Amino acid sequence: MARAEIGEQIEVCVERVRRTEVRVHGGEVESLTEAESHGVGVRVVIDGREGTSNCGSFDSELVDALLCDARDNAGFASPDDRAGIAHPDGHPVTERARPGPGFSATSSAKKFDLALAVERQALDLDRRVRGVRAAVYGDQQVERAVVTSSGIDAEVSSARGALSTSVLINDIDGGTRTGYAAHAGFDPSDLDPEKVATLSVQRGLQLLGATSIASGRLPVVFPPRIAASLIGLVGSMLSGERVVKGRTPFGGRLGVAVADSALTLFDDPTDQRSITTSELDGEGLACRVVPLIGSGMLEGYLHDTKSARGLGVTGTGSAIRTARSSPSPGYRSLHVAAGLGDLESLIADVDDGLLILTLQGLHSGVNQVSGDFSAGVEGIRIRGGALAEPVREATLAGSIPRMLLDIARVGADVEYLPGGSSVPSMTMGAMAIGGSDPR
Amino acid sequence: MLDHELVNQTLSVAMSTGGEFAEVFVEDKRSSSALLDDGRVEELTSGRDRGAGIRVVVGGSTGFAHTADLSESGLTSAARAAAAAARGAGQPGATIEVSAAQESRGNGVLIAPEDVAKATKVELLTVADAAARAEGGAISQVSVRYGDSRRRILVANSDGLLAEDDQVRTLFSVSCVATGDTGMQTGRESVGRTIGFELFDQTDVGEMAQQAARRAITKLSARPAPSGAMTVVVGPGGGGVLFHEACGHGLEADLVAKSASVFANRIGDQVASPLVTLIDDGTMAGEWGHFGIDDEGQPAGQNVLIEDGVLTDYMWDRLRARNESRTSSGNGRRQSYQHLPMVRMTNTYIGEGTDDPAEIVASTESGVYVAQLGGGQVNTATGDFVFGMTEAYLIENGEITAPIREGNLIGNGPEVLMGIDALGDDFAMGHPGMCGKDGQGVPVGDGTPTLRVKSLTVGGTAA
Known part of the structure; x- marks a missing residue:
């Protein structure tokens, strides 16, 4: 200095x-x-x-x-x-x-x-x-x-x-x-x-004997680790930098219902159970709880000093960086508030659907600007509230904003995951499933 | 880059606990980049990395340590750490004498990026920004990135090898956002070559920007992509990612050796349509995945992996080749001196076919035409892979019609390779890519002519 x-x-x-x-x-x-x-x-x-x-x-x-x-x-x-x-x-x-x-x-x-x-x-x-x-x-x-x-x-x-x-x-x-x-x-x-x-x-x-599936629209159930991948996309799309630069469908929507009221989402790096917990952000400011979505309502974005200035708001201590890269706003420890029931009860609630067990290609299949996403998936068909045959070589596609509005259930089984987020099982309303099985 | 006596001494320390093989990899990399975003030039940055990675192999185990300290004491302590990590069980090693460096190959760079004024680089950004915005009011956001790097490496090992390389890469990309009644859409164009600033004598950045802007605008009127199994035609240069994922990774000898590839034990088998000849070629001068020597000191190779549909060979690094008593194919690469080398692709391409590209489309009743592919991912053990399409259209009654939104395609490598039923005569290289494997990224190139796959599953949202 x-x-x-x-x-x-x-x-x-x-x-x-x-x-x-x-x-x-x-x-x-x-x-x-x-x-x-x-x-x-x-x-x-x-x-x-x-x-x-x-x-x-x-x-x-x-x-x-x-x-x-x-x-x-x-x-x-x-x-x-x-x-x-x-x-x-x-x-x-x-x-x-x-x-x-x-x-x-x-x-x-x-x-x-x-x-x-x-x-x-x-x-x-x-x-x-x-x-x-x-x-x-x-x-x-x-x-x-x-x-x-x-x-x-x-x-x-x-x-x-x-x-x-x-x-x-x-x-x-x-x-x-x-x-x-x-x-x-x-x-x-x-x-x-x-x-x-x-x-x-x-x-x-669980995937032994898996075959493809016929294309169609089905409700899908995500166990915590899969729900966390998609919630992570939501977190990225709530970056203040994206808002300032008009690169997210969530820009300008504060106070608007962007998700089903079952969803409450915040970033909480102060939660010491999260593996990515930190007391300070990349610019040296205190990490804090950042409310993002409260009962479905958009409450805030993640900011570093620069993006906060761009929107004329207070920073949220959300700068992510290494010594070798410039700070940019991002999430550390996303948390979805617990709802009701565990994975089993979510499955029991679905008459005809798909439990998703793996997601492939999210990095190539997501457009954070338009909100469209598409991924390769493996999973297990749900019939009459019970697990049925395993499925592979299928696709799951939709729009992130649409998916949030279509959340059917949020479970109570919040799991602290190796990536740092803590998320429960979730059920989404009907989403597009692609498969090679003839109808 | 490093005094030869110091190299010998470091290798001797590395072998002192009874290692069977030791290697010193020295890297000195300078990079610079500039970003124009939201109408402003920002994030001008320069970076420097310098250090050495040392590995010691004993039996099936490798010990590895790296240091940014290239002094005698820094190298000695890294060599000791690597030797200790390999838990040498053999005899204390003999003194190592590396041979004189192989004649240093010129890298063919005409204009070294470090000799170009920053103002000239910044000028390229503003030209591209203006060209993209001139495409119309729908263009709401433009981001233009320039990057260059010069990576000098030295590799020496206990077999007496000493080799050096000087790798210069230059990259330019434009990303646009178009906004309309239907929301926001994106379009991108990029070029990257293993050459210097002369890249911009061959490339018109204004045209690139127009292309990116038009892609974004076109997508505003795109309909949701269909979902389900259908015939897919991939345009020239676009299909490289498909092969990279469908079989490229599965032909890497490290995965094959662990039976973590569906292509293990299949040499001599018909694994693809007879139309397909797949080559991995690190010698293609100027291409994004090109180099003089790989990161283990082996000269770049031109390796035929599949010939007329028959699997002829895998890709090898030194370690896997040593186990099979053969030589490396020049595919041992690493992200930096902080990483262990492993088997990686270079420039992977499909040789030209004889079909007329227009005829390939005309003879397709219905399906999807993919002009530009995005990234992909493969599970080599099952062969299931996905890749994104970033510019695609419907094919209806033999004609390319409406643009469709992006999405992923999913397929199974061996099935897709057998299902290729048309190959055009319009070979082109694709866009520069970064290939990730076990957390390491390396630059790779790819290329294909127009090709048709009988059936792939398209992951769209339309019923």
Whole structure:
């Protein structure tokens, strides 16, 4: 900061990430990666012009060049009265215990054992399991500091780990079905290999004998992890930056009923049960509860400093960034308030529908501007309120805004998921299902 | 990039606990990018990455560590960490002597992006923005991105290999939003090549912007896509993603070795229509997936994977090739020095057919014509894959008619390959792509002539 000149705003973000990854296959450790990476990012705003630069090293030769580069870059940017770094906003910080030394203090051998246990237990659970694509242990410890010429001096650290696997199961027709599961935790002792093995095998076995389906419109039931993927899309579409730039169908709709009244959605990074919990956002401001949809009504958007200025509102402490990338508004820990009943009761409520078990290709099949989406799905047909035959090679398509209005039920079985969101099972009204079965 | 004596010394440390193979990968990457969005030039940024990744292989296990510290002490401690991670059980290693570097190949870049003034790059953005907005008042938002990178790498290993490469890539993309009574729609156009700033001598950014704007405007009147199984014709250059997902990933030797591919144990079998010859070719100069050497030091290769429908080979990296006592096919790639290499595609394409593209459409009673494909995803173990269509039309009575909204298509790789019943004589390369696998992204190219698949499931919303 000593180098900030008059009329200039500067933000420096410094980051250290330590990570371990163990991949096992066939009872052996296939690879162990133990690595530490560094990042430094500089953002300069001069007369409303913003320039940034970054490097992946603490090497002084590289770091010294950053400020000069960022200033130079700023000279080519257009003036923008929204541009500018964050200022302290006095919002109280939710205290959080600093992460313990769990991951650093755990030996590689213990991490091998966790990953090997996932594979071994998956193989032992059912003789139709013929192997795993990989069983993976991963952990990541991040320390990040943000310092600005406006008086922000923030430091945040996080530690989390996960076990995951994708199992290969012999199907009756000689083909293969797969089942994926992951489990995340704040300490190696939280990670449960048995849970990952059991869930992945269960998920694969459920699809044995699956065939395609006839095209049509059916109510669909999402278990929590599938509902979370779609709620994540909603979260992305509620980014204040998208609103400012006219890139979301939810723009200009505050106070309007955008969903069935059963849906209440907010972002809550202060919820310490969420694996992505954080006390500070990417600009160094306090993370807070951000109401998004209350009983179906649109209540707010996710903002960083720049998007909040663009709409003339108060920021929500929702800047997401790494040292190497500029902040932009986004969600951390989406939460859907519990409704009534569990997955079984949601299924029992549907006469003719489809329980969705996997979603494929959401990244290529979603248009967040128009709100249209389409995905490949696998699942189980629901007939007369009970699970019937498994289905694969089908598609699910619709519009996100339409889907929210057509929510039929929200369950009470809120699950804290490895991605950080906490979401219950949900039932949607009829959606378009595509399949290759002749009608 | 690194003193040879220091390379030898680092490899010796890496082998000191009894490793069978050790490798040092050094990378120095500079990148710059600029974004014009909402009528303003913003997010001008420059980045620099420099570091080394070291791996040590013992039996089936690989130890890997990386460091941004290229000093003797930084490299030595990374080498020790990688060696310890591989839990060497063999004899302490001998001293390593790498050979002299293979003659450094020129990268053929005519205008190094780092020598081009930032103002010139910014000028391209404003030209494209103006051209897109000139397409009409329906265009409500334009976003234009310029990016370039120069990635220099050095690979040395305990077999004595020492090789270097200098890879320059330049990318330009335009995304438009059109707003009408029916809501908002998007259109995009992009170009990316493994060349320098001369890209803009070959490419008219104004025309690109017009194309993106027209796509968005056309889609305003698009109807919902149909749903269900139908015949699909994919335009020239558009079908690469289809093959990338339908069989490309399934032919990667690491997945094959784990029997996590439907194409395992199928060499010599008819796996596709006899029309199909599939080639992965890292040597295609200038193409987005091109390089001199792969990230394990192996020269780029031209590999025929499927010939006249018969599966001839898989793609290999050094590790998988070593297990099978053969040589790598030049497909060992990694996102950066912070990642382990694995088997990846380069430029993957289908050789030209003999059908007249117009005739392919005319002989299709009804179906969907996909002019531009988006991204995709595959489950290699089941062969089920999806890919998005971003510009598509209905085919009715042999004619391309109404535009339809985007959506995903789903199919099963082996079934779709057998179901290709027409292949045009109008080969074209597609758009630059980033292929993701196990969390690593690498640039890949693809290409196809016009082609027809008898049946794919279209995931639209129309009944």
